[in-house]
Amino acid sequence: MAYDTRLARLLHVLIHMDLRGGMTTSATLAQMLHTNEVVVRRTMAALRTAGMVTSTGGRNGGWALAKGLDTITARDVYEAIAHGSVFAIGPADDNPACPVERAANQWVGDALREGEEALLRHLGRKSLAELASEIVAR
Numbered sequence: 001m002a003y004d005t006r007l008a009r010l011l012h013v014l015i016h017m018d019l020r021g022g023m024t025t026s027a028t029l030a031q032m033l034h035t036n037e038v039v040v041r042r043t044m045a046a047l048r049t050a051g052m053v054t055s056t057g058g059r060n061g062g063w064a065l066a067k068g069l070d071t072i073t074a075r076d077v078y079e080a081i082a083h084g085s086v087f088a089i090g091p092a093d094d095n096p097a098c099p100v101e102r103a104a105n106q107w108v109g110d111a112l113r114e115g116e117e118a119l120l121r122h123l124g125r126k127s128l129a130e131l132a133s134e135i136v137a138r
Helices: 004-018 026-033 037-049 072-082 100-124 128-137
Strands: 053-056 062-065
Touching: 004 026, 004 037, 004 062, 004 072, 004 128, 026 037, 037 053, 037 072, 072 100, 072 128, 100 128
Parallel strands: none
Antiparallel strands: 053 062
C-alpha cells in the first residue's frame, strides 16, 4: 500500500524554507524531495491557497513563507492539503440491511472518528517553529 507522504514532505519543505531564510525555488524543492518541479508547484499551491506561502514567477521567482513558522501547526498543513480518509480501512457495504454489518460499521466508524480526532489534536499541539527548534537542537 502506498502512503500519502504529502504532510511529511510539506513539513520538511516549510522547515527547510525557514532555515534557508524563507525563500526557495521549485527546482531546489524538487531536488530536495527527489521529484519534479510540476509536483512541487501543484503541492505548494495548496499552501499558497491557505496563505502559508506566496509564489513569484519568472527567472528570479520562487516560493516564500507568508507566515512565520510559529503561527503554523502540522494540523494547519494537514488541513490545507486535499485528502481523503486518514485511514485505509472503512465500513463495509456488502449488505446494508444486515443488522450485524450495521453494528460492525458503527463500531468501526466510531473508532475511525476517535482516531482522526486524536491525530488532529496531536498535529495541532506544536508549531512548526517548535519542531524546527527540536531539529536544529539535534
